[in-house]
Amino acid sequence: MASNGIELKDYIRSIPDWPKEAVLFRDITPLLGDAKAFAAAIERLAADFADAGVDYVAAVEARGFIFGSAVAEKLGAGFVPIRKAGKLPFKTETVSYDLEYGTDTLEVHRDAVRNGAKVLMVDDLLATGGTMAAACELIKKIGGRVAGIAFLVELRELAGRDKLAGYKIATLISY
Amino acid sequence: MASNGIELKDYIRSIPDWPKEAVLFRDITPLLGDAKAFAAAIERLAADFADAGVDYVAAVEARGFIFGSAVAEKLGAGFVPIRKAGKLPFKTETVSYDLEYGTDTLEVHRDAVRNGAKVLMVDDLLATGGTMAAACELIKKIGGRVAGIAFLVELRELAGRDKLAGYKIATLISY
Numbered sequence: 001m002a003s004n005g006i007e008l009k010d011y012i013r014s015i016p017d018w019p020k021e022a023v024l025f026r027d028i029t030p031l032l033g034d035a036k037a038f039a040a041a042i043e044r045l046a047a048d049f050a051d052a053g054v055d056y057v058a059a060v061e062a063r064g065f066i067f068g069s070a071v072a073e074k075l076g077a078g079f080v081p082i083r084k085a086g087k088l089p090f091k092t093e094t095v096s097y098d099l100e101y102g103t104d105t106l107e108v109h110r111d112a113v114r115n116g117a118k119v120l121m122v123d124d125l126l127a128t129g130g131t132m133a134a135a136c137e138l139i140k141k142i143g144g145r146v147a148g149i150a151f152l153v154e155l156r157e158l159a160g161r162d163k164l165a166g167y168k169i170a171t172l173i174s175y
Numbered sequence: 176m177a178s179n180g181i182e183l184k185d186y187i188r189s190i191p192d193w194p195k196e197a198v199l200f201r202d203i204t205p206l207l208g209d210a211k212a213f214a215a216a217i218e219r220l221a222a223d224f225a226d227a228g229v230d231y232v233a234a235v236e237a238r239g240f241i242f243g244s245a246v247a248e249k250l251g252a253g254f255v256p257i258r259k260a261g262k263l264p265f266k267t268e269t270v271s272y273d274l275e276y277g278t279d280t281l282e283v284h285r286d287a288v289r290n291g292a293k294v295l296m297v298d299d300l301l302a303t304g305g306t307m308a309a310a311c312e313l314i315k316k317i318g319g320r321v322a323g324i325a326f327l328v329e330l331r332e333l334a335g336r337d338k339l340a341g342y343k344i345a346t347l348i349s350y
Binding site: 013018019035039055056065067069070073077083087089090109112113 | 213241243249252
């Protein structure tokens with residue numbers, strides 16, 4: 001984790017009581033803003049799947065786009081945006097998933113990946129895993145195969161991996 | 176525009192009557208999904224500012240993140256996310272701007288750039304220019320200098336450049 005002399009965890013800022021009381025938020029913006037730390041994070045996220053024959057990288061808006069697109073470019077893959085309901089203009093496939101209160105919906109274009117293509121899923125944060133499990137389901141609905149999942153940060157106490165059993169998961173920073 | 180044999184415009188899909196009647200929407204997702212076209216777009220967006228000494232790339236969520244982060248990585252710069260109100264956890268600077276109906280607000284962390292740093296602004300689409308003008312104002316409020324603005328697509332009939340007078344602007348695809 002300290003290759004190139006960069007310890008990525010040093011660039012994460014912890015913010016107490018955000019977005020609500022008693023939550024300790026892990027703020028990734030100092031890492032994004034440091035050119036060397038950002039480049040190292042992209043390089044390491046891509047490196048774990050460099051030999052996986054990745055055709056596409058998929059990510060959920062908005063923060064997922066930051067790492068997903070740069071990892072796609074690094075791997076020579078296409079990029080597939082997964083969005084909240086109503087934002088994609090072409091024919092979409094949809095999946096709904098439970099939140100703490102209520103449900104949320106994700107969409108992807110039906111023609112976003114070739115049938116049988118290998119798709120690497122990327123996001124900044126693995127918390128409960130609910131959003132990522134839904135995103136993986138969506139990619140499979142449109143004919144893709146999930147080649148793996150890469151996260152910048154994992155919050156282990158939320159046990160998000162339990163919702164993602166069977167997938168190869170790589171994370172760079174753990175709390 | 177056709178270097179590397181790729182004509183980027185061929186990867187833009189035009190969708191009539193979206194998001195509302197009589198609007199012809201330019202859908203960039205086919206370009207994103209094609210690994211070679213996506214890589215060429217990132218390379219060309221970065222190339223126009225390769226000698227500008229860019230310290231940071233800033234972009235507005237959500238689609239702006241797709242090109243902004245990959246261009247930042249390509250230029251060896253840091254990345255600065257500009258977000259809608261209430262999404263950034265640390266101390267923020269804010270700017271409001273007019274929409275067709277009502278107003279919208281953008282935020283950035285006050286410590287996102289070093290004082291006097293050169294910031295390249297990146298977005299997928301130049302339409303009326305209102306969002307980008309607000310984003311530039313925000314970067315200047317926190318002490319950055321706008322080194323230029325790069326767009327994938329420009330809709331010339333909306334005259335967005337008029338709102339961005341004085342900035343160096345580069346666009347890859349025009350309608």
